Amino acid sequence: xxxxxxxxxxxxxxxxxxxxxxxxxxxxxxxxxxxxxQQLPGTAPKLLIYSENQRPSGVPDRFSGSKSGTSASLAISxxxxxxxxxxxxxxxxxxxxxxxxxxxTKLTVL
Amino acid sequence: xxxxQESGPGxxxxxxxLSLTCTVSGGSISSSSYYWGWIRQPPGKGLEWIGNxxxxxxxxxxxxxxSRVSLSVNPSKSQFSxxxxxVTAADTAVYFCARRVDLRQQKAFDLWGxxxxxxxxx
Numbered sequence: 001x002x003x004x005x006x007x008x009x010x011x012x013x014x015x016x017x018x019x020x021x022x023x024x025x026x027x028x029x030x031x032x033x034x035x036x037x038q039q040l041p042g043t044a045p046k047l048l049i050y051s052e053n054q055r056p057s058g059v060p061d062r063f064s065g066s067k068s069g070t071s072a073s074l075a076i077s078x079x080x081x082x083x084x085x086x087x088x089x090x091x092x093x094x095x096x097x098x099x100x101x102x103x104x105t106k107l108t109v110l
Numbered sequence: 111x112x113x114x115q116e117s118g119p120g121x122x123x124x125x126x127x128l129s130l131t132c133t134v135s136g137g138s139i140s141s142s143s144y145y146w147g148w149i150r151q152p153p154g155k156g157l158e159w160i161g162n163x164x165x166x167x168x169x170x171x172x173x174x175x176x177s178r179v180s181l182s183v184n185p186s187k188s189q190f191s192x193x194x195x196x197v198t199a200a201d202t203a204v205y206f207c208a209r210r211v212d213l214r215q216q217k218a219f220d221l222w223g224x225x226x227x228x229x230x231x232x
Binding site for chain 1: 147149156157158159161162170171172173206215216217218219220221222223224225
């Protein structure tokens with residue numbers, strides 16, 4: 001069982017806006033930066049969002065992140081078929097003194 | 111550009127030691143801005159952080175694996191390595207090496223290797 005909780009699945013149709021939540025605690029999301037990773041089928045994870053809402057170079061601005069208290073969210077607007085992937089939140093956990101990942105959310109584009 | 115590549119046996123027997131190496135090319139492993147990490151993913155499951163190693167050799171480990179894991183770094187070869195002892199079938203996974211940026215404004219795994227599948231089976 002993951003320290004941070006994500007819904008196992010999410011879905012949307014092309015062009016829609018979808019959000020994926022990540023619930024943590026004071027020792028991780030509540031006190032440290034949240035990152036989001038996208039894992040396309042059969043590939044390595046890719047950094048999508050860092051420090052709650054920052055996009056690495058090359059990531060479309062359709063992807064955005066936010067944080068409030070001990071929860072974080074990833075939003076994808078203008079959903080496209082190529083966005084179909086697994087999405088993971090992650091943060092440093094002060095209690096565990098290590099990195100923790102959410103359980104992952106499988107996004108399906110209908 | 112910087113690339114990471116995992117290497118090592120794809121099959122390990124139960125109770126033996128899993129050993130993997132990650133080679134960093136196109137950049138320095140000795141930069142003070144980075145840690146070097148290992149993350150694994152059992153088939154069909156989520157990501158699990160194993161640990162990080164700094165170029166100086168200092169390490170942090172996942173408490174759930176700490177008694178069995180050891181990370182090391184060889185700056186002269188631009189490599190860092192993972193050893194996991196007393197493996198069982200539960201250690202079957204794709205193992206990824208990754209670069210962790212450690213700056214005030216960014217602390218994240220920003221670069222990943224392609225991953226290597228390690229099966230534990232007799």
